[in-house]
Amino acid sequence: MNEFAQATAAPLARPQAMTPPKEAGNQKEAGNPKETGNKIGRILESRGKITREQFKSIIALQNEQNLRFGDAAIRLGLVASEDINAVLAEQFAYSLPPGPNSTLDPRLIAIFEPHSPQTEALRSLRSELQLRYFKRGSHLSLAVVGADDAAAIALTAANLAISMAQTGVKTLLIDANLRSPQLNTLFGLNDRNPGLTDLVAARSLVEPLSLPGLGSLWILSAGTEAPNPQELLASKYYEHHLREISSHFEAIIINTPPLPIVMDAQLIAAQAGAALVVAQENTSRLKDIERICSHLRGVGVSLLGAALRQ
Numbered sequence: 681m682n683e684f685a686q687a688t689a690a691p692l693a694r695p696q697a698m699t700p701p702k703e704a705g706n707q708k709e710a711g712n713p714k715e716t717g718n719k720i721g722r723i724l725e726s727r728g729k730i731t732r733e734q735f736k737s738i739i740a741l742q743n744e745q746n747l748r749f750g751d752a753a754i755r756l757g758l759v760a761s762e763d764i765n766a767v768l769a770e771q772f773a774y775s776l777p778p779g780p781n782s783t784l785d786p787r788l789i790a791i792f793e794p795h796s797p798q799t800e801a802l803r804s805l806r807s808e809l810q811l812r813y814f815k816r817g818s819h820l821s822l823a824v825v826g827a828d829d830a831a832a833i834a835l836t837a838a839n840l841a842i843s844m845a846q847t848g849v850k851t852l853l854i855d856a857n858l859r860s861p862q863l864n865t866l867f868g869l870n871d872r873n874p875g876l877t878d879l880v881a882a883r884s885l886v887e888p889l890s891l892p893g894l895g896s897l898w899i900l901s902a903g904t905e906a907p908n909p910q911e912l913l914a915s916k917y918y919e920h921h922l923r924e925i926s927s928h929f930e931a932i933i934i935n936t937p938p939l940p941i942v943m944d945a946q947l948i949a950a951q952a953g954a955a956l957v958v959a960q961e962n963t964s965r966l967k968d969i970e971r972i973c974s975h976l977r978g979v980g981v982s983l984l985g986a987a988l989r990q
Contacts, residue, residue, distance in 0.1 A: 720749050723767045724759060734758050778893065783868025787835055790842035791894075799843075805987055806843045813954060813984055814849070814931050821922070821932040822984070823856075823949035825939055825976070826958035827968035834862030836958045836987050837935040844931050845897035852888055852929040854900045854922075856948045857937040858909035861902035867891060875903025879925070880918045888925070898929070913947045922951060939972045950979040957983065961990045 721735045730738070730753070742752040750764035778784050778791060789798050814820055824837035834857065841853035855863035856876060864871050869889065879886040879900070888898035906912055926932045934952055936945035949955040955976055959969055973983055 718749075719771070720764070720767050721753075723770065724753070724763065729763050730758050785866045785868070788838060788842060788866060790839045790846065802839055802843050805985070806840060806847070809840075809956070809984060810844075810847075810849075813982075814844075818930060819926045819932070821926060821934060821952035821954070823934045823936050823945065823952040823955045823981075824958060824987075825936050825945045825949055825955050825972060826960075826964075827938055827940070827972055828958070828960045828964055830857055830860050830862055830938055832960055832989055833857075833938065833958050834866060834935045836956075836989065837933050838863065838866050840956075840987075841931075841933040842894065842897060844933065845895050848896055850896045850898075850928075850930045852898050852900060852926065852932045854932065854934045855902040856913065856934050856944070858902050858906055858912065858944065859937050859942065862935060863899060864901050867899060869899070869901055873901050873903070875901035877903035877906040877909075877912060879903065879921050880912050880915065881906070882917070900925070910942070910944055910947065913944055913951075919951055940968070940975065943975075946975050946979060949976055949981045952981075954982040954984055957986045959986050959988050961988055 718739075721730070721738060724730045725732065725735055734756075738749060738753045738756060738758065741747065741756060742749055745752070747755070750759075750761075750768075753759045753764065754761060784791060786792050789796060790802060793799050809822065813822065824833055824840065826833040826836075834855070838853060841851050845851040853863065854876060855861050858877060861871075861875075863869070864873070873889065874884045874886045876886075878884050883904065886900070886903070888900045890898050912918055932952070934948055936948045939945045957969065957972060969986075976983060
């Protein structure tokens with residue numbers, strides 16, 4: 681394992697309260713206040729939050745009382761602080777915390793705990809992968825593999841994909857664990873949504889799903905349960921459709937079932953060309969990790985590193 685560039689992804693504990701962007705009354709609008717206000721106003725107008733006449737009224741109050749645009753808009757009762765925060769989040773590429781009715785799993789720490797040590801470790805892993813792999817070309821795929829439980833692998837893949845998307849990289853997250861799909865549960869998606877199996881078997885028209893608030897992230901779920909997952913993954917149709925759908929994205933992260941219980945992950949990683957190995961501290965056995973690495977090297981997979989979950 682000493683050849684791996686190891687990045688530690690700390691425990692995925694239940695999240696603490698996330699610190700959102702400061703509300704409009706406290707948020708400093710960088711640059712010329714009038715110019716910044718005009719930008720915020722144009723976004724609000726494009727979203728249907730204010731009309732052109734209301735825009736002019738806000739500017740008038742802003743100039744008269746030397747207010748920031750957000751403060752003036754709120755004082756006039758035309759928008760809520762949440763509207764201003766959403767615009768500021770868009771301008772600064774900042775993900776707002778999910779609302780109280782969110783169906784997202786709180787273990788998605790890249791969303792729920794952006795300032796935690798765990799998420800900082802995740803960003804370090806993301807940076808390593810971007811520099812060592814994703815900067816080499818476009819439409820590159822990465823299989824996330826492991827020897828332990830499927831949930832641990834899926835959480836690593838999901839958080840990594842979210843972290844990639846937060847940098848503006850158009851990212852596709854694929855659930856290729858056709859035996860025990862994980863992503864629908866993590867992202868609160870309908871299990872009946874068509875997905876990878878439907879795409880490969882040409883059962884229906886399948887498009888990746890984009891989720892509100894997750895920016896540049898799209899998800900392709902596992903799809904309809906198939907009786908022959910390994911045959912689907914080994915088929916020329918899987919290769920063809922994966923190449924076709926990947927051509928629309930800058931980075932592709934693929935969740936896989938545990939190795940070496942089944943060999944699906946080996947097929948997936950071989951097609952992707954590169955893999956990240958997930959290991960669980962005090963749980964994963966070195967013998968299992970070495971066996972995984974040997975299997976993957978044997979089919980020409982580039983091993984990019986290990987994510988150690990504590």
